[in-house]
Amino acid sequence: MATLELRRIEKHYGGVHAVDGIDLQIADGEFLAILGPSGCGKSTTMRMIAGLEPPTHGDILIGGEVVTHLPPRLRNVSMVFQSYALYPHMSVAENIAFPLRVRHVARAAREQKVAWAAGLMGIEKLLQRRPARLSGGEKQKVALARALVRDPTLFVFDEPLSSLDAKVRAMARSELRLLHDRTGITTVYVTHDQIEALGMGDRIAIMEAGRVRQVGTPQELYAHPADTFVASFLGTPPMNLMEREDHIVGFRPEFVHVATGAGGDDGALRIPAKIFELEFLGADWQVYAHVGDGDDTHRILARMDADEVKQLRVGETAELAVRRDHLRYFDKATGRRIEHVGV
Amino acid sequence: MSASETTVGGGRARPGAGDRGGLLGGLMLAPAIVYIIALVGVPFVLAIALSVSNATVGAPGIHGFVGLANFASALHNAAFGFALRNSIIVTLATLIVTIVLAVGESELLAHHFRGKWIWQILIILPWAMPVSLAAVNWLWLLDSQFSPVDWILRQVHLLGPGTLWGPANHMYYYGREWLGLGSITAINVWRLLPLATIIVLAGRTSIPHDIYEQAQVDGAGFFRVLLRITVPALGPILIVVTMFTALMVFGDMTLVAITTHGGPGYTTQLLPYWAFVQGIEGGALSQGAAVALFMFPILLAAAIFALRLAFRSANQ
Amino acid sequence: MAVIRKILRRIGFWLGMAFFALFAVFPIVWMLISTFKQDGDLYNAANNPFLFNLPPTLKNITFLFTGTNYPTFLLNSLVIGVLVVIITLLLSVPAAYSLSRLVGRWGERSSIAIFFVYLIPPTLLFIPLFQVISAIDAANTIWALVLVYPTITVPFCTWLLLGFFKSMPREMEEAALIDGCSRWQAFLRIALPMAWPGIGTCIVFAFALPLSDYIYAATFVSSTSAMTISSGVPTELIRGDVYYWQSLMAAAAIVTIPLAIAYGLLFGKLVRGFQTEPASGV
Numbered sequence: 001m002a003t004l005e006l007r008r009i010e011k012h013y014g015g016v017h018a019v020d021g022i023d024l025q026i027a028d029g030e031f032l033a034i035l036g037p038s039g040c041g042k043s044t045t046m047r048m049i050a051g052l053e054p055p056t057h058g059d060i061l062i063g064g065e066v067v068t069h070l071p072p073r074l075r076n077v078s079m080v081f082q083s084y085a086l087y088p089h090m091s092v093a094e095n096i097a098f099p100l101r102v103r104h105v106a107r108a109a110r111e112q113k114v115a116w117a118a119g120l121m122g123i124e125k126l127l128q129r130r131p132a133r134l135s136g137g138e139k140q141k142v143a144l145a146r147a148l149v150r151d152p153t154l155f156v157f158d159e160p161l162s163s164l165d166a167k168v169r170a171m172a173r174s175e176l177r178l179l180h181d182r183t184g185i186t187t188v189y190v191t192h193d194q195i196e197a198l199g200m201g202d203r204i205a206i207m208e209a210g211r212v213r214q215v216g217t218p219q220e221l222y223a224h225p226a227d228t229f230v231a232s233f234l235g236t237p238p239m240n241l242m243e244r245e246d247h248i249v250g251f252r253p254e255f256v257h258v259a260t261g262a263g264g265d266d267g268a269l270r271i272p273a274k275i276f277e278l279e280f281l282g283a284d285w286q287v288y289a290h291v292g293d294g295d296d297t298h299r300i301l302a303r304m305d306a307d308e309v310k311q312l313r314v315g316e317t318a319e320l321a322v323r324r325d326h327l328r329y330f331d332k333a334t335g336r337r338i339e340h341v342g343v
Numbered sequence: 344m345s346a347s348e349t350t351v352g353g354g355r356a357r358p359g360a361g362d363r364g365g366l367l368g369g370l371m372l373a374p375a376i377v378y379i380i381a382l383v384g385v386p387f388v389l390a391i392a393l394s395v396s397n398a399t400v401g402a403p404g405i406h407g408f409v410g411l412a413n414f415a416s417a418l419h420n421a422a423f424g425f426a427l428r429n430s431i432i433v434t435l436a437t438l439i440v441t442i443v444l445a446v447g448e449s450e451l452l453a454h455h456f457r458g459k460w461i462w463q464i465l466i467i468l469p470w471a472m473p474v475s476l477a478a479v480n481w482l483w484l485l486d487s488q489f490s491p492v493d494w495i496l497r498q499v500h501l502l503g504p505g506t507l508w509g510p511a512n513h514m515y516y517y518g519r520e521w522l523g524l525g526s527i528t529a530i531n532v533w534r535l536l537p538l539a540t541i542i543v544l545a546g547r548t549s550i551p552h553d554i555y556e557q558a559q560v561d562g563a564g565f566f567r568v569l570l571r572i573t574v575p576a577l578g579p580i581l582i583v584v585t586m587f588t589a590l591m592v593f594g595d596m597t598l599v600a601i602t603t604h605g606g607p608g609y610t611t612q613l614l615p616y617w618a619f620v621q622g623i624e625g626g627a628l629s630q631g632a633a634v635a636l637f638m639f640p641i642l643l644a645a646a647i648f649a650l651r652l653a654f655r656s657a658n659q
Numbered sequence: 660m661a662v663i664r665k666i667l668r669r670i671g672f673w674l675g676m677a678f679f680a681l682f683a684v685f686p687i688v689w690m691l692i693s694t695f696k697q698d699g700d701l702y703n704a705a706n707n708p709f710l711f712n713l714p715p716t717l718k719n720i721t722f723l724f725t726g727t728n729y730p731t732f733l734l735n736s737l738v739i740g741v742l743v744v745i746i747t748l749l750l751s752v753p754a755a756y757s758l759s760r761l762v763g764r765w766g767e768r769s770s771i772a773i774f775f776v777y778l779i780p781p782t783l784l785f786i787p788l789f790q791v792i793s794a795i796d797a798a799n800t801i802w803a804l805v806l807v808y809p810t811i812t813v814p815f816c817t818w819l820l821l822g823f824f825k826s827m828p829r830e831m832e833e834a835a836l837i838d839g840c841s842r843w844q845a846f847l848r849i850a851l852p853m854a855w856p857g858i859g860t861c862i863v864f865a866f867a868l869p870l871s872d873y874i875y876a877a878t879f880v881s882s883t884s885a886m887t888i889s890s891g892v893p894t895e896l897i898r899g900d901v902y903y904w905q906s907l908m909a910a911a912a913i914v915t916i917p918l919a920i921a922y923g924l925l926f927g928k929l930v931r932g933f934q935t936e937p938a939s940g941v
Contacts, residue, residue, distance in 0.1 A: 079833075468915065
């Protein structure tokens with residue numbers, strides 16, 4: 001079973017706690033995305049999983065075996081680096097064959113595996129080239145082939161799409177996910193891009209300042225964020241957060257509508273807001289509005305379709321509403337989610 | 344696919360010395376450290392010990408402790424006075440001329456032009472030439488009888504009866520005090536210019552291009568650009584080149600050994616050669632060590648000073 | 660007007676280049692000419708030294724190889740050069756790698772300390788070194804020089820390679836670790852091949868040093884059979900008051916020209932090497 005477990009993992013550099021106590025369980029064959037802003041500790045965590053750095057405290061288990069102090073070569077983990085880390089002095093074929101050579105796999109078996117991996121990634125034509133003469137997308141495929149060639153227990157990806165053009169990225173995303181589905185290898189995917197995480201992960205672990213804020217499926221994290229950080233990190237544009245006297249209320253832009261009918265006891269949140277910009281995005285519109293006045297002005301974003309937007313005018317005040325079940329409440333002091341607030 | 348499959352086909356199944364970074368690092372570093380300690384560290388300490396002993400080649404043991412007697416007798420020696428004075432003069436003179444020329448030369452070499460590689464080979468020749476062979480070359484070039492330089496001077500009527508530098512037909516470069524020192528300076532400039540140029544060029548090419556383009560737009564002429572922009576920007580690298588050049592000149596004994604031999608008398612002596620003459624040729628090891636050690640504080644101070652300045656300006 | 664300025668600039672540029680090239684090359688060109696001169700031509704103060712007033716001859720070069728110990732010097736320099744290269748690489752390549760990767764922050768910052776060791780001039784240490792060499796009975800043999808020259812080449816090459824390894828991204832070696840290498844194997848199979856250019860420079864430097872050094876050669880070796888070109892040529896080709904000038908010049912030219920070509924081709928590399936100044940070796 002290729003499960004991965006992190007128990008109370010910590011990493012200290014001098015006085016700095018880069019990773020400050022992480023517990024994670026990843027099931028066999030799962031695709032887990034570790035998401036977070038730069039500096040949150042996700043890369044450090046990933047390096048500890050791969051064995052490139054030892055944790056200061058805690059244990060790492062792969063397939064139930066404790067591997068915490070094993071060197072990378074004994075963990076059967078494959079890693080794809082952000083820069084792909086292809087060996088410049090070797091051809092593509094030699095790059096792919098390298099993990100097998102190091103393990104003294106016989107030549108015949110080696111060549112067969114290299115051909116298989118190259119075929120899987122569709123790079124048979126590139127086998128004799130040097131890395132310097134490959135495009136970004138091609139390099140990624142070579143890196144993947146090299147990672148696949150020895151049937152690893154665990155796959156670790158370090159922001160592998162960030163060096164690709166935006167156009168290529170979308171394709172690469174789905175290809176990577178497909179690859180995972182075909183091979184069924186347990187995967188840890190580190191990224192700062194929430195679109196990647198939301199789109200690819202079976203589950204997402206969001207990290208900030210060395211800790212895991214929440215773990216769950218993309219839908220769970222999106223709809224039920226555990227705190228204000230998660231709420232504002234996921235979603236483009238992020239969740240609107242408004243301060244009240246003793247709590248914070250949050251709601252996603254796509255659930256903000258122009259109020260219909262008179263008020264009522266439906267528990268919906270009604271917001272008088274002054275519209276200051278209407279931005280055409282093609283499929284829909286983005287509405288920028290100001291709530292409150294004077295020093296207390298707060299900006300709200302809304303997503304509306306063309307029909308709804310017709311009712312709004314820039315410079316005028318309109319009443320916006322959010323249904324009760326789309327409201328989320330957070331504690332003002334800690335930012336953590338609270339269930340109910342007396343309306 | 345479990346972890347144990349990795350050990351199929353060989354390779355260590357357990358973490359070994361090759362995995363432990365610290366241990367491996369120590370093992371890889373140790374030979375060099377042992378060697379340096381044995382052949383640089385120990386001799387350094389020995390140099391100090393020697394200078395306060397009465398060792399000679401005949402009786403090389405460090406037995407008798409004579410305190411600062413060696414340093415005292417070195418200072419009282421007339422030759423030492425000349426050596427110290429000349430070392431400083433030659434070093435300073437070489438530095439000034441070399442650096443000025445190097446700035447000019449690097450200015451030219453900063454441009455790209457076809458066939459540059461040929462010029463590079465020509466320009467680097469003096470430095471590529473082994474010092475002793477260069478000395479021999481210049482020994483003949485400035486020979487008291489057959490010097491081609493003298494011949495040229497005679498042709499343009501600067502030498503010979505009834506001329507500016509006459510009436511003799513020859514200059515006797517190595518047989519006179521100041522001409523000898525000047526010749527040694529000239530040879531030093533000649534052989535160190537390539538190195539100095541390379542160093543200045545390194546600093547020059549890291550000056551951003553935009554500054555020059557801006558100057559061009561502003562209409563600045565060649566010398567204004569040179570003095571107002573290039574030289575100030577070269578500040579830190581000029582320190583590096585000064586340090587290198589000074590070290591090479593100050594510590595060199597080859598030129599004197601082969602050309603003037605310190606003469607006439609002791610008037611063209613230099614510190615390192617004087618140490619050699621006393622210690623190795625003369626057999627008074629302790630005396631030689633004392634003289635050599637005189638150089639050390641100056642060298643150390645200069646190196647520290649230079650590095651500090653370079654540090655500070657690099658951090659700005 | 661601008662065109663005239665441009666032309667003037669060009670002329671100025673080439674005049675400048677010509678001046679510097681001439682300054683550098685003049686003694687050597689003349690040295691080459693002298694090599695082929697007959698005695699009657701050379702030892703005539705009235706003759707133009709830059710022309711062949713008598714026909715050129717190969718006699719001097721022949722004499723150099725048949726009538727002097729020059730071949731011995733060449734051989735010694737070659738042997739010493741090769742041995743010093745081997746010792747230097749064996750000591751400094753692992754040391755540089757270790758400092759850059761394996762021993763933590765202080766290792767990376769030790770550039771300056773290493774460079775300091777390189778800056779210690781031979782004339783400071785040659786007397787106590789003489790004692791050490793005599794004590795182990797190596798004086799007057801080529802082994803003295805083989806043992807001593809690395810004191811100069813090892814610090815320099817370690818410093819050079821340290822800069823090299825530091826600028827190599829760690830990812831390749833980390834990928835190698837993950838692919839199944841131990842740290843030692845990652846060094847051998849990945850880091851080392853990638854450091855080839857730096858190692859090449861070290862080889863040139865380590866080989867050239869025994870060729871050019873005079874101080875140690877003159878200090879440790881006084882018997883002809885163990886001399887190098889650098890110390891042998893000035894001493895052996897001057898017999899009493901008789902200077903075999905043409906052969907001396909030939910001896911110098913034979914060594915200088917290949918060295919100059921090697922250095923000249925490395926010119927760009929040398930410049931780049933100084934762009935990471937010792938002070939910025941942090």
